[in-house]
Amino acid sequence: xxFEVIKLAVSLIAVLAVVWLVSAMxxxxxxxxxxxxxxxxxxxxxxxxxxxxxVGLDRAGYAALVRNAAGRQMLVRAHGAQFxxxxxxxxxxxxxxxxxxxxxxPERAFGSVTLQLGKDAGLWASRMRDVAHNAKPxxxx
Amino acid sequence: MPPQISxxxxxVPVFILLILIEMIVARRRDPARYEARxxxxxxxxxxxxxxxxxxxxxxxxxxSLRLYELRLFDISWAWWAWALCFVLDDFAYYWFxxxxxxxxxxxxxxxxxxxxxxxxxxxxxxxxxxSFIAVSFIFRIPLALIGFHPAMILACGAVxxxxxxxxxxxxxxxxxxxxxxxxxxxxxHRVHHAVNPRYLDRNYAGTFIVWDRMxxxxxxxxxxxxxxxGIVRQLGSFNLLWAVFHEWIGIARDLWSAPWRHKLxxxxxxxxxxxxxxxxxxxxxxxRWQAHRSTNDQDxxxxxxxxxxxx
Numbered sequence: 001x002x003f004e005v006i007k008l009a010v011s012l013i014a015v016l017a018v019v020w021l022v023s024a025m026x027x028x029x030x031x032x033x034x035x036x037x038x039x040x041x042x043x044x045x046x047x048x049x050x051x052x053x054x055v056g057l058d059r060a061g062y063a064a065l066v067r068n069a070a071g072r073q074m075l076v077r078a079h080g081a082q083f084x085x086x087x088x089x090x091x092x093x094x095x096x097x098x099x100x101x102x103x104x105x106p107e108r109a110f111g112s113v114t115l116q117l118g119k120d121a122g123l124w125a126s127r128m129r130d131v132a133h134n135a136k137p138x139x140x141x
Numbered sequence: 142m143p144p145q146i147s148x149x150x151x152x153v154p155v156f157i158l159l160i161l162i163e164m165i166v167a168r169r170r171d172p173a174r175y176e177a178r179x180x181x182x183x184x185x186x187x188x189x190x191x192x193x194x195x196x197x198x199x200x201x202x203x204x205s206l207r208l209y210e211l212r213l214f215d216i217s218w219a220w221w222a223w224a225l226c227f228v229l230d231d232f233a234y235y236w237f238x239x240x241x242x243x244x245x246x247x248x249x250x251x252x253x254x255x256x257x258x259x260x261x262x263x264x265x266x267x268x269x270x271x272s273f274i275a276v277s278f279i280f281r282i283p284l285a286l287i288g289f290h291p292a293m294i295l296a297c298g299a300v301x302x303x304x305x306x307x308x309x310x311x312x313x314x315x316x317x318x319x320x321x322x323x324x325x326x327x328x329x330h331r332v333h334h335a336v337n338p339r340y341l342d343r344n345y346a347g348t349f350i351v352w353d354r355m356x357x358x359x360x361x362x363x364x365x366x367x368x369x370x371g372i373v374r375q376l377g378s379f380n381l382l383w384a385v386f387h388e389w390i391g392i393a394r395d396l397w398s399a400p401w402r403h404k405l406x407x408x409x410x411x412x413x414x415x416x417x418x419x420x421x422x423x424x425x426x427x428x429r430w431q432a433h434r435s436t437n438d439q440d441x442x443x444x445x446x447x448x449x450x451x452x
Contacts, residue, residue, distance in 0.1 A: 028176030049433035084377030
């Protein structure tokens with residue numbers, strides 16, 4: 001039993017050492033959305049055939065809202081060195097503060113996302129009112 | 142007296158050494174292959190998995206020994222028995238793994254291994270904590286009923302797991318053709334971890350890729366379709382406990398809210414299934430992608446990726 005505890009402690013130290021090395025070697029820098037075309041491509045990766053036509057891109061490239069011809073919207077944001085996305089539905093809440101739009105998904109682990117959209121923030125906030133009427137099947141797991 | 146073999150204990154230092162080498166390669170070729178928080182989650186999932194295994198392994202061993210008492214044949218410890226046990230265990234692994242992707246109850250445990258959006262050697266150690274709850278062991282212990290000693294089955298399973306470590310990498314492109322034909326390789330397993338529609342639910346093999354070729358679940362890595370890793374609905378979180386339990390929580394919520402006649406289907410049907418069609422399974426995603434692809438004729442737009450990313 002003592003040996004098992006020592007083995008576990010050594011494992012945890014090794015884990016922390018490896019993670020420190022990853023950080024020290026500057027691996028996996030934060031991803032950024034380069035431009036609207038990149039945002040549309042990311043939305044298509046999250047949902048094949050999403051077909052974005054309009055993009056609200058955060059000034060820092062941290063996140064984007066992508067809208068398709070059917071009026072559906074997808075929130076794409078950086079997740080470490082990769083990206084994660086969620087279809088915006090009626091369970092999302094939005095908060096507009098001048099040029100900033102904050103979206104909060106129902107899934108707490110995904111976290112709130114604040115986009116600096118400048119003068120377009122109001123437009124995207126108003127579009128959120130329509131999303132409840134445009135819900136379609138989404139990937140389940 | 143059966144031999145007491147724990148090959149994984151001896152392999153761990155080699156695992157760490159290979160991870161360090163892969164990190165150096167990543168720094169030179171593609172620094173995005175590693176991410177500190179992702180690596181932390183993966184390695185803690187691996188550490189936690191060994192704890193979970195230590196807590197429940199005794200019960201699985203006891204059950205195996207009970208089955209062994211009822212064995213159909215007396216199989217010796219000869220070399221051919223080891224070889225046969227390894228092949229049959231790998232065959233059992235194929236079916237376990239296939240079920241782990243096609244039955245949500247098993248997926249709830251196995252999803253831990255797939256939830257990283259990175260594909261590197263630390264991903265290999267991203268092992269589940271809840272295999273015992275998912276009763277994943279039922280696929281392997283029938284070997285004891287045939288007559289293989291549980292210690293032999295455990296050792297073969299451990300060697301199989303060790304084999305699968307090195308295939309979790311983007312640092313190796315393709316192996317020689319004869320090797321790719323028979324063995325599971327980094328290329329085949331990248332396909333397995335990918336969420337690109339054409340790759341979903343393919344290449345379940347552990348050591349021998351021949352099982353996928355035999356049972357129609359094989360897909361070759363395409364130079365024009367770079368694998369993107371993770372799960373269809375990416376977690377978007379590095380939270381360790383969320384990574385471990387999110388699918389179990391999802392099952393619990395669905396069991397609670399679904400109509401009575403559909404409740405069990407949320408545990409036993411494939412991931413993504415829903416009684417009202419509000420979600421998508423991997424088959425539905427693939428079908429939609431194929432329909433969209435044929436409409437837009439995307440073939441002409443595809444470009445090779447392997448030359449720039451594999452090393």
